[in-house]
Amino acid sequence: xxxxxxxxxxxxxxxxxxxxxxxxxxxxxxxxxxxxxxxxxxxxxxxxxxxxxxxxxxxxxxxxxxxxxxxxxxxxxxxxxxxxxxxxxxxxxxxxxxxxxxxxxxxxxxxxxxxxxxxxxxxxxxxxxxxxxxxxxxxxxxxxxxxxxxxxxxxxxxxxxxxxxxxxxxxxxxxxxxxxxxxxxxxxxxxxxxxxxxxxxxxxxxxxxxxxxxxxxxxxxxxxxxxxxxxxxxxxxxxxxxxxxxxxxxxxxxxxxxxxxxxxxxxxxxxxxxxxxxxxxxxxxxxxxxxxxxxxxxxxxxxxxxxxxxxxxxxxxxxxxxxxxxxxxxxxxxxxxxxxxxxxxxxxxxxxxxxxxxxxxxxxxxxxxxxxxxxxxxxxxxxxxxxxxxxxxxxxxxxxxxxxxxxxxxxxxxxxxxxxxxxxxxxxxxxxxxxxxxxxxxxxxxxxxxxxxxxxxxxxxxxxxxxxxxxxxxxxxxxxxxxxxxxxxxxxxxxxxxxxxxxxxxxxxxxxxxxxxxxxxxxxxxxxxxxxxxxxxxxxxxxxxxxxxxxxxxxxxxxxxxxxxxxxxxxxxxxxxxxxxxxxxxxxxxx
Amino acid sequence: xxxxxxxxxxxxxxxxxxxxxxxxxxxxxxxxxxxxxxxxxxxxxxxxxxxxxxxxxxxxxxxxxxxxxxxxxxxxxxxxxxxxxxxxxxxxxxxxxxxxxxxxxxxxx
Numbered sequence: 001x002x003x004x005x006x007x008x009x010x011x012x013x014x015x016x017x018x019x020x021x022x023x024x025x026x027x028x029x030x031x032x033x034x035x036x037x038x039x040x041x042x043x044x045x046x047x048x049x050x051x052x053x054x055x056x057x058x059x060x061x062x063x064x065x066x067x068x069x070x071x072x073x074x075x076x077x078x079x080x081x082x083x084x085x086x087x088x089x090x091x092x093x094x095x096x097x098x099x100x101x102x103x104x105x106x107x108x109x110x111x112x113x114x115x116x117x118x119x120x121x122x123x124x125x126x127x128x129x130x131x132x133x134x135x136x137x138x139x140x141x142x143x144x145x146x147x148x149x150x151x152x153x154x155x156x157x158x159x160x161x162x163x164x165x166x167x168x169x170x171x172x173x174x175x176x177x178x179x180x181x182x183x184x185x186x187x188x189x190x191x192x193x194x195x196x197x198x199x200x201x202x203x204x205x206x207x208x209x210x211x212x213x214x215x216x217x218x219x220x221x222x223x224x225x226x227x228x229x230x231x232x233x234x235x236x237x238x239x240x241x242x243x244x245x246x247x248x249x250x251x252x253x254x255x256x257x258x259x260x261x262x263x264x265x266x267x268x269x270x271x272x273x274x275x276x277x278x279x280x281x282x283x284x285x286x287x288x289x290x291x292x293x294x295x296x297x298x299x300x301x302x303x304x305x306x307x308x309x310x311x312x313x314x315x316x317x318x319x320x321x322x323x324x325x326x327x328x329x330x331x332x333x334x335x336x337x338x339x340x341x342x343x344x345x346x347x348x349x350x351x352x353x354x355x356x357x358x359x360x361x362x363x364x365x366x367x368x369x370x371x372x373x374x375x376x377x378x379x380x381x382x383x384x385x386x387x388x389x390x391x392x393x394x395x396x397x398x399x400x401x402x403x404x405x406x407x408x409x410x411x412x413x414x415x416x417x418x419x420x421x422x423x424x425x426x427x428x429x430x431x432x433x434x435x436x437x438x439x440x441x442x443x444x445x446x447x448x449x450x451x452x453x454x455x456x457x458x459x460x461x462x463x464x465x466x467x468x469x470x471x472x473x474x475x476x477x478x479x480x481x482x483x484x485x486x487x488x489x490x491x492x493x494x495x496x497x498x499x500x501x502x503x504x505x506x507x508x509x510x511x512x513x514x515x516x517x518x519x520x521x522x523x524x525x526x527x528x529x530x531x532x533x534x535x536x537x538x539x540x541x542x543x544x545x546x547x548x549x550x551x552x553x554x555x556x557x558x559x560x561x562x563x564x565x566x567x568x569x570x571x572x573x574x575x576x577x578x579x580x581x582x583x584x585x586x587x588x589x590x591x
Numbered sequence: 592x593x594x595x596x597x598x599x600x601x602x603x604x605x606x607x608x609x610x611x612x613x614x615x616x617x618x619x620x621x622x623x624x625x626x627x628x629x630x631x632x633x634x635x636x637x638x639x640x641x642x643x644x645x646x647x648x649x650x651x652x653x654x655x656x657x658x659x660x661x662x663x664x665x666x667x668x669x670x671x672x673x674x675x676x677x678x679x680x681x682x683x684x685x686x687x688x689x690x691x692x693x694x695x696x697x698x699x700x
Contacts, residue, residue, distance in 0.1 A: 081654075149661070153661060156668075156669065160672055163676070167676065172680060172683040172684035175683055178676055179673065179689060182676060183622050183673065190626065193633050193662065194606070194633050194636070197636055200655065200658075204652075206658075567689060571613065
């Protein structure tokens with residue numbers, strides 16, 4: 001993964017037209033779906049997404065063969081007058097991940113969003129397929145755009161496509177969740193826009209490659225960096241800006257939740273990475289990165305603990321998304337060079353991207369599985385899931401594998417990512433991140449154990465299934481979860497040093513696995529609403545004193561989460577965050 | 592005080608007013624309007640930035656103008672989407688509030 005080129009003047013490279021195709025394909029799909037209407041929307045999606053997958057692979061191959069960033073100058077005008085599309089290694093990886101996950105989602109939703117036979121068009125399926133293509137187009141634009149303003153437009157498109165997905169079912173709660181999501185995202189984007197305006201005012205361009213050369217560590221770039229970063233964090237739903245995420249992701253239909261959780265939040269995360277690593281690697285400072293890492297840690301702890309306190313499976317998975325978003329920000333403090341003065345494209349960044357990909361696939365699989373359980377049972381109350389493992393073994397296997405992949409203790413994408421980041425933390429002497437990286441797995445294990453314990457409980461009477469779920473959907477969920485594990489094969493490639501993978505059966509690794517699962521089980525035992533093994537519902541009141549104090553801690557976390565998710569609190573913390581990031585950037589210059 | 596400073600101050604005042612409304616006012620429609628106010632402030636600022644190009648003997652830098660127009664279109668679409676959602680919410684639930692995150696938590700209750 002190479003940095004963006006700084007050679008000028010730029011020209012369209014061979015294969016540059018592929019980037020245009022990658023942008024045009026989904027958007028042409030949106031227009032085709034809108035005009036053809038009805039059941040054709042699904043046909044269009046089913047045709048364009050596989051074609052897009054082929055295109056993403058071709059872009060990847062072209063990139064590896066030419067070993068340089070692919071560039072396309074729109075209309076032949078070079079920046080700063082014109083607009084460039086660029087694809088580097090990071091873009092190619094994200095394009096591929098997005099298309100694979102979307103293909104999975106499309107196959108998963110084939111049955112659920114099928115237009116009924118007796119009507120020419122029904123609202124939810126028609127909108128779902130059209131919006132799916134729109135999300136795809138917006139994401140491709142985020143990964144390919146070469147200037148900060150096009151990125152702003154792409155990010156807004158992503159929000160506009162993502163918000164209606166939340167309220168597809170049209171229930172009042174989901175409409176409210178969608179509106180909260182939209183308003184908070186707009187708050188974030190206006191901050192981002194203000195930052196972009198300041199950068200243009202100071203340096204006269206918004207092109208990423210040009211800005212990277214011109215930008216200097218001075219007051220205006222500090223303010224711009226603080227505004228833009230904070231705005232993007234609001235859209236990524238990093239703690240404490242997650243007010244919109246749990247209701248939105250839990251209320252959406254399963255296929256939509258999978259897209260929102262696996263892909264949409266990654267769009268704004270990707271932009272933070274672009275901003276920090278490619279636009280202003282010399283402007284951002286280690287203390288500011290430590291702040292991002294600290295918020296990530298808080299997200300892991302609060303998200304996991306509140307996940308354990310949920311009564312409904314989909315909300316549990318939504319809170320686990322919040323925790324997993326925290327992981328994505330741990331790489332920022334680790335990616336600084338040894339002197340701590342500049343961000344570098346290195347092992348930590350590779351680790352961050354491995355984490356994104358493994359989270360995208362595993363989380364999509366997990367949301368799909370949760371949705372299948374909801375569809376089959378007609379509810380997703382965690383307390384009444386006994387017997388699901390026997391009735392839906394494939395779905396439960398998908399949850400188990402996704403959970404295992406997220407924990408990062410057995411060879412998987414997240415495992416490699418953790419190894420890379422541990423290595424970076426060790427190298428730069430930031431021991432506290434080693435604790436977070438190792439301890440985070442325990443929290444993840446906590447809610448995975450909780451879910452597995454509830455579905456594995458046996459049931460005396462036969463399982464009342466309200467609906468048979470499609471076999472294809474179950475298999476798609478399983479395949480996505482498995483592919484998160486198979487990402488461990490990246491160790492065979494040139495990107496990841498092979499010696500990082502220890503023998504998974506070595507005593508040390510097995511001991512680690514055991515410790516993490518046991519720690520998770522203890523967490524689940526102490527903090528969950530109901531006792532892990534019995535069907536007793538009143539166990540919260542009459543447990544031992546240890547259990548009682550654990551429950552008190554859990555309740556305190558829930559209360560804190562509810563407070564943080566209030567609109568006023570979240571929006572004021574956005575402003576405080578701007579001041580904090582700005583202050584941290586300025587302070588490191590004066591010393 | 593020269594014109595750019597005056598415009599800059601106006602932009603800042605608009606952003607400030609909008610921020611206050613967005614944070615404090617509980618009504619979603621007011622929040623949408625406040626968002627538009629912040630947006631106007633940012634666009635005004637961007638317009639002032641265009642004066643930088645005047646040094647080259649031109650009346651102003653054309654790029655910010657183009658970007659502001661795009662920005663206005665985006666803000667307009669955002670407003671339209673938000674208002675549409677708000678109307679649907681009013682239709683479906685009889686009230687249009689963003690509050691009660693507890694009830695938004697538990698659609699099954």
